[in-house]
Amino acid sequence: xxxxxxxxxxxxxxxxxxxxxxxxxxxxxxxKDFFDLKKLGAIVTKTITIRARHGNLPPRTCETPAGMxxxxxxxxxxxxxxxxxxxxxxxKLGIPVIVSIAAEEDPEEFVILVKQLDKISEISAIELNLSxxxxxxxxxxxQDAQSTFAxxxxxxxxxxxxxxxxxxxxxxxxxxxxxxAQNAGSDAIALINTLTGMSIDVHKRIPKLASWIGGLSGxxxxxxxxxxxxxxxxxxxxxxxxxxxxxxxxxxxxxFIAGSTAISVGTANFINPRISLEIISGxxxxxxxxxxQNLSNITGKLKACKD
Amino acid sequence: xxxxxxxxxxxxxxxxxDNYWYCExxxxxxxxxxxxxxxxxxxxxxxxxxxxxxxISIHGVSGVKIKIFYCVxxxxxxxxxxxxxxxxxxxxxxxxxxxxxxxxxKSKGQTILIAGGMGVAPLVFLAQKMKPSKTxxxxxxxxxxxxxxxxxxxxxxxxxxxxxxxxxxGFSGRVTDLLKAVLAQGLSSxxxxxxPAPMLKAVTRxxxxxxxxxxxxxxxxxxxxxxxxxxxxxxxxxxxxRVCKDGPVFSGQxxxx
Numbered sequence: 001x002x003x004x005x006x007x008x009x010x011x012x013x014x015x016x017x018x019x020x021x022x023x024x025x026x027x028x029x030x031x032k033d034f035f036d037l038k039k040l041g042a043i044v045t046k047t048i049t050i051r052a053r054h055g056n057l058p059p060r061t062c063e064t065p066a067g068m069x070x071x072x073x074x075x076x077x078x079x080x081x082x083x084x085x086x087x088x089x090x091x092k093l094g095i096p097v098i099v100s101i102a103a104e105e106d107p108e109e110f111v112i113l114v115k116q117l118d119k120i121s122e123i124s125a126i127e128l129n130l131s132x133x134x135x136x137x138x139x140x141x142x143q144d145a146q147s148t149f150a151x152x153x154x155x156x157x158x159x160x161x162x163x164x165x166x167x168x169x170x171x172x173x174x175x176x177x178x179x180x181a182q183n184a185g186s187d188a189i190a191l192i193n194t195l196t197g198m199s200i201d202v203h204k205r206i207p208k209l210a211s212w213i214g215g216l217s218g219x220x221x222x223x224x225x226x227x228x229x230x231x232x233x234x235x236x237x238x239x240x241x242x243x244x245x246x247x248x249x250x251x252x253x254x255x256f257i258a259g260s261t262a263i264s265v266g267t268a269n270f271i272n273p274r275i276s277l278e279i280i281s282g283x284x285x286x287x288x289x290x291x292x293q294n295l296s297n298i299t300g301k302l303k304a305c306k307d
Numbered sequence: 308x309x310x311x312x313x314x315x316x317x318x319x320x321x322x323x324x325d326n327y328w329y330c331e332x333x334x335x336x337x338x339x340x341x342x343x344x345x346x347x348x349x350x351x352x353x354x355x356x357x358x359x360x361x362x363i364s365i366h367g368v369s370g371v372k373i374k375i376f377y378c379v380x381x382x383x384x385x386x387x388x389x390x391x392x393x394x395x396x397x398x399x400x401x402x403x404x405x406x407x408x409x410x411x412x413k414s415k416g417q418t419i420l421i422a423g424g425m426g427v428a429p430l431v432f433l434a435q436k437m438k439p440s441k442t443x444x445x446x447x448x449x450x451x452x453x454x455x456x457x458x459x460x461x462x463x464x465x466x467x468x469x470x471x472x473x474x475x476x477g478f479s480g481r482v483t484d485l486l487k488a489v490l491a492q493g494l495s496s497x498x499x500x501x502x503p504a505p506m507l508k509a510v511t512r513x514x515x516x517x518x519x520x521x522x523x524x525x526x527x528x529x530x531x532x533x534x535x536x537x538x539x540x541x542x543x544x545x546x547x548x549r550v551c552k553d554g555p556v557f558s559g560q561x562x563x564x
Contacts, residue, residue, distance in 0.1 A: 026535035030552075033310040046537075054547055061530045061538035066355035068530060075537045075547065219355050247355075270359060270531040271350060273312060273399070 003287035004294050005280070007041075007261050009239050010162030010187025012096050012125055014041040014262060017295055018252070018280050021243050021266035022047055022100035022127060022166070023072065024217075027086040028093065034273035039280060041262060042096040045086070047129045049104050050112055052078035056134060057210035062199050067218030067245070068267060069197050071134045071211040074102060079116055087122055096124035098164065102132055107141060107151050111158065118159040125161055128152065128186075131168035131193035133215045142168045142193075145180040152184035164241065166190040169221075174228045175235040182236045190241040190264065191232065192225045218267040219245040226258045233259025233300050247275070249282025259300040310402060310533060311336045314395040318372060320388075326379040327455065328388050332396060335371040342405030343433035344524055344556045347375070348532035350397040351386040361387075362529050362551070364429035364501075365401065373400075376428045376456070402532055403555045406433050406499055406522055416496025419489065420465070421445040421510060423482055423502025427456040429524055430501055431463075439464030443489065447482020447506070451475035483509040490517045498559075500524070511559040521559035525550050 005016040019042040025031060028043050037043070055075025062069050077085065082099075090097045099117055103109035110128065117123050130142035130151065141147045142165070152165055165181035167174055169192035178189045194215025199208040207213075225244025233240055242260030246252050247268045255263045268275045292298060315332040322328050337347060348360040361383045366376040379388050390396065406429075408418075418441055420430045427446060434442060444460040447470040454476055460467045469477030470485040478485040483506060489495065490513065500510045501524040514521035527539040527550040534552030541550055542563040548554065 024531075024536065030531075030533050030535040034312055055537060055540070058538075058540050058547075059528060060540065061528060061536065063357060063359050063528075066358060068359060070530065070536070070538060072537050075540075218358055267358075267530075270536060272397075273533065 001291070001293055003284055003292060005283060007239070007295055009164070009241065009262055010125065012042070012162045014096060016041040016280050016283070017262035018276050018283070019044055019098070019241065019262060019264045020269060020276060021264035022129065024266040024269045027090065029089045031269070031273050035277045037093050038095055040095055040276055042098055042124070043090065043093070044098040044127055044264065045090070045100055046076055047074050047100040047102045047132065048076050048079050048082045048113070049074060049102055050079055050109050051104070052076065052081065053104070059208065059210055062208040064197065064199050064216065065220060067216050067220030069199055069209055069214035069216055070194070071209045071214035073134045073211070074132055079113060083120065087120065091122040097122060098125040098127050099123050100127040100129050100166070102129040104135065110151060110155050114155045114158045118161060123161065125164060126159065127164040127166050127190060128155065129166050129193075131166050133168065133170065133194055133196045133213070134211065136211070140168050142166070142177055143171050145176050148177050149180040149184045152181050152186050156185035162187045164188045164190050166193055168193050169195050169224055169228055169244075175232045178232045178236050182238050186238065188239045188241055188261070189232065189236065190243065192221070192228055192244045195221050195224060217245065219247050219251070221245045222251060222254070226254050229255055229260055230258040230302065246279070249279050249286065252279045252283065253286060253298070256295065256298045257300070257302050259302075261295070261299055308401070309340065310399060312397070312399045313337070315398045317390055317392050317394050317396060320390060320392055325452070328377055328379065329366075329374060330377070330387070331372050331374050332398065333371055334373050334398060334400070337398070337400045338368045338371050338373050341365050341368050341373060341401040343408065343436055344405035344429050345401040345403045346555065347373070347398045347400030348402055348529070349387065351383050357383045359530055360399065360532055362402070362532055364524070365432055366428050367432050367435065376431070378425050399532060403551060404553065406524070406556050408433060408436055408499070410497065417441050417443050417494050418497045418499065419443050419445060419486065419495050421482060421486055421498060421500045421502070423447050423506040424453060425455070426500070426502030426506075426524070428501070430499065431456055431459050433499060434460055434463050434465050437465070442466070443468065443495075445470065445482055445485050445489065447471070447485065447502070449473065482506065483513060486510065486513055490519070495519060498522070508564045511562060511564060514559050522556050523559060523562065524556045525554055
């Protein structure tokens, strides 16, 4: 019996549930030498804003125990250049392209971006990045249930495309925010974005990042992410795209069992550019070994320690 | 320029002195494509300590072999130095742009290669592509013990001058002061440099004052090494550029220090 790896996220049919997380895969072309990109379930682009952004001052990254901090600051060429320069390559891959978008100042920017992307047939879905920690904001949209509801409702009216809402873990209750996004019409929830963090050079007594704080990613954050997927899975009905420190097949499986319908590989792409492919084959092998025909038989199938 | 990810067999691992090591790797695809100034990104550990790869410049190429020259400065290089002949290293390369040295053969003046400390590492590979009779190498360090690779440049036929901050070998003072003295004699038409950022900044300024082209190889902490994460940027006249992909070699005219 051949395992069926396909999953559905909103209107999107993915041939397998392994995608790459926004900001860790550029616009895919950077990875073309390392494996056949067509084998991915979907690609999520680096976040796009209306205007081009230079990003934050360097140094922008530093390694931390089992993880890394980044404060890139959404450097991107802006929506027009993105469409002109990046879409042609992405289009050729023939796999679902999910475009991540964010607002710099005003939530209204999401409306403008969604209207523009809605017209482009090559774009399969839109990920609303309501959770970038590197914009020097006092509060993110995804740190407030009402703001999340308002934003998702506003863009929901503008497009039939699949909408994914990406949430921040830097909140009191992530499931409450996820519920707000679901109630506003989001087709799926992506979680988690990075946890805010800081690292200090003790010799110079300066922060290691020029922006002082950044977003923590990598295996260090995995237990936090798994817990948040599990908590959210029990509260919402729409699919979860789980991510946060997935490094191999075993960590990917944790996310499925906790309640993810699909997963995204992030920081691991920097260490092993082929890791997504290895996770896809690992998943196939796991399903074969355990006589599992469909992924729905894994998603959320967490058992109690003792019956 | 195509990148390869491969398991490279360690052919030799030799301690030169103190914390300085040579390592030869069998990496045919990297060797046949590598240009001076390019680097490989090495995964030294399968677990998460350290998590990220470490970029190390290519020191030389011969046949299917690439050679790296590194200094043990932290956890990753410590692990690297413990690897034995016959073991395999997960590497990605050749990465980055490399030096643009094609003008050297035709140009009338002499080309200066200037290195500070470990900055010699990519310049030896570059010197292999140069016309030795027209190449002058300036090597600077704090003290004589830290002067590296002088013999390698000499064996290639290049003229070599040294400088040490404490005067224990060659010119007494900074290598950039030695550069000024050399440029005062005229004859030079191009500078290639690698070393610590303050040195490169001074080289850029001196080259500019003397109206000479300069190319500088920068070092930066990297996360991906392949241009995806935008972590290792530097300021240039055309905005931020990625050291890993648009560099590590930049023209002096381009950089904003």
